[in-house]
Amino acid sequence: MGGGEFASRVLRWFAQYGRELPWRGIGDPYGIWVSEIILQQTRIEQGRDYWLRFMERFPTVESLAEASEDEVLRLWQGLGYYSRARNMHAAARQVVALGGFPRTVEGLRSLKGVGDYTAAAVGSMAFNLPAAAVDGNVYRVLARHFGIEVPINTTKGKHLFEALAQDLLPDGQASAFNQAMMDFGATWCTPRSPRCIDCPVGETCDALRTGRTALLPVKEKKLKVSQRHLSYIYIRHKGMTALHRRPAGDIWQGLWEPLLVEDAPLPDLGCPLTLIASGVKHVLTHRILLADFYLAEPEKRPTLPTEYQWINEQDINTHALPRLIEKLLEKLPPA
DSSP: OOHHHHHHHHHHHHHHHOOOOTTTTOOOHHHHHHHHHHGGGSOHHHHHHHHHHHHHHOOSHHHHHHSOHHHHHHHHTTSOOTHHHHHHHHHHHHHHHHTSOOSSHHHHHTSTTOOHHHHHHHHHHHHOOSOOOOOHHHHHHHHHHHTOOSOTTSHHHHHHHHHHHHHHOOTTOHHHHHHHHHHHHHHTSOSSSOOOTTOTTGGGOHHHHHTOGGGOSOOOOOOOOEEEEEEEEEEOBTTEEEEEEOOTTSTTTTOEESEEEOSSOOOOOSSOEEEEEEEEEEEETTEEEEEEEEEEOOSSOOOOOTTOEEEEGGGGGGSOOOHHHHHHHTTOOOO
16 A cells, blocks of 8 residues: 555545544634644643633633733643643744744744644644644554554654655645544554554554554653652631742742742741641652642741742632642641
């Protein structure tokens, strides 16, 4: 089967089995771009709801650009990888300054937080640019069908798969083919239990023929996962509590959290500390967080570092919080 026949069969499959998603077929580069940023590290099921909320609150790139970072982070809350939200906010301001979305892959790639895949995806779907978008689903389909053992997380592998996908791209159908490959990998040629029996390209699939479906694609060994221990103290004083914004250069940049103690003894706040939860586990990329959560209810407001701000307890949800902090606050007893 030649590349043209491969593309034709995948496109025919897509016409019958492609997913119905709210950002498909809208032709709006803004809506398409927002969906791609949200879906970078997010499952479709979760990302769909966030996309709908973002588009309702920020229906245009101008409205997103005019928003405060806090407002964007609050709407993003629960998705994780918060640098995506900050980059999206910065990119919206770039687009407004440019007078609109760039109409070339190179121009799209110049936007904050937009890499090769996102530029190709937005460019092909919004402007039908002839650019192949290669995500994890596409890597898997190509590796299996063509029997490629070069690790997908290496420079050599990245270039090889991007070149192959570009060669397979049918003229004038970049948008449909890119979406077809993503859907085919996500719903048919899945990581586990792929539907090989009724696969539209199964007769020429090297992995199926050689029994290597479970072995492809190949990835180089991941980085070692490290652990980090955090102790949080929720201070409750006359209906007020203290939060601070996390600084740059660490996890959750720009988000808010209660008093944090890390690699140091617990402070004397003038009252006993009540342990609310111990060893709460939260997993990040290459890092596992283990958090202890304490409640302090001092008679006198304690002196804290200057970066902490006292707020009404009822207003805590108006601040963008990491998901771990949300989980800990759910364990907090009522006042």
